[in-house]
Amino acid sequence: MIVFENLTKVYGTITAVDNLNFEIGKGEFFGLLGPNGAGKTTTIRMLNTLTAPTSGSILIDGRKMDRNVTEVKAKIGVVSQHLNLEGEMTAWQNLELHGFLYGLKKDIRRKRIEELLEFTGLSDRAKEMVRTFSGGMKRKLMIARALMHEPEILLMDEPTVGLDPAVRRKMWDLMKGLNKNGLTVVLTTHYIEEAEILCSRVGLMNSGKLIELDTPQKLIKKNGEFVLEYFENGETRSRFFNTRQEAIDSAAGMDGSVNIRPANLEDTFIKLTNRKVEN
Ligand SMILES: Nc1ncnc2c1ncn2[C@@H]1O[C@H](COP(=O)(O)OP(=O)(O)O)[C@@H](O)[C@H]1O
Numbered sequence: 001m002i003v004f005e006n007l008t009k010v011y012g013t014i015t016a017v018d019n020l021n022f023e024i025g026k027g028e029f030f031g032l033l034g035p036n037g038a039g040k041t042t043t044i045r046m047l048n049t050l051t052a053p054t055s056g057s058i059l060i061d062g063r064k065m066d067r068n069v070t071e072v073k074a075k076i077g078v079v080s081q082h083l084n085l086e087g088e089m090t091a092w093q094n095l096e097l098h099g100f101l102y103g104l105k106k107d108i109r110r111k112r113i114e115e116l117l118e119f120t121g122l123s124d125r126a127k128e129m130v131r132t133f134s135g136g137m138k139r140k141l142m143i144a145r146a147l148m149h150e151p152e153i154l155l156m157d158e159p160t161v162g163l164d165p166a167v168r169r170k171m172w173d174l175m176k177g178l179n180k181n182g183l184t185v186v187l188t189t190h191y192i193e194e195a196e197i198l199c200s201r202v203g204l205m206n207s208g209k210l211i212e213l214d215t216p217q218k219l220i221k222k223n224g225e226f227v228l229e230y231f232e233n234g235e236t237r238s239r240f241f242n243t244r245q246e247a248i249d250s251a252a253g254m255d256g257s258v259n260i261r262p263a264n265l266e267d268t269f270i271k272l273t274n275r276k277v278e279n
């Protein structure tokens, strides 16, 4: 269980993370959503002890996160937003190095590497230099590396950025499989569709603050399950309704083309973040 208590990070005049208070349960697939600059990466970096909170704290299974507490750190695996593999080493060597740094014995390292290359579909590329890999293969290798020391929590910061749709879907299956096997997954993304498909609960962040926290279904329901879209003064506008009939009634007096459809999490997200921006 991960508990955020008044977690805050200030950089000069910017409050990157502003007083987070929430919990992520064991075995959850949790999504941290928000536009660029919302504070997602800073939150992940504090979870991973790469940066210390300005105030507040993070507790994992009741113990306060601190870069000196190796026992808590070993529970976490991280796939950072930035690609940080060793390009001049093979896939195997990248995993070997990570296992070595985490103090895994040689035979255990070999076994884990074989399993994880198999799991990520990279077995036949094991002996190739990572610089020759595609973006998708590098992401998969980063996931394999994060899992080498058998963490209980996997943090993934925008793991599917820049991947083509087919590869992204394969990554989703990979992540789903991990969570099914009991791993707690914390994913940040600005692809809202991805979170809607994968996450059991999502937290919406904007300007460092958590503005909503619930299941995707409940968030959609709360903000209106049907959208009426219309074009006015050069822009597409939306209105939200609880039922399709209410949307139809509202559209009755409109001229020009209108579109009524079920709302998705992205609609909800845009509605909520815009509202906050306008305020
Ligand atoms: N090391 C840093 N120094 C100064 N400002 C930072 C630093 N890291 C992040 N920020 C600022 O904090 C805010 C949140 O950034 P970040 O956590 O990277 O957001 P996200 O990952 O949601 O895009 C942004 O305004 C960003 O410019």
Ligand SMILES: [Mg+2]
Pocket (backbone or CB within 6 Å): 040, 041, 042, 081, 157, 158
């Ligand atoms: Mg980020």
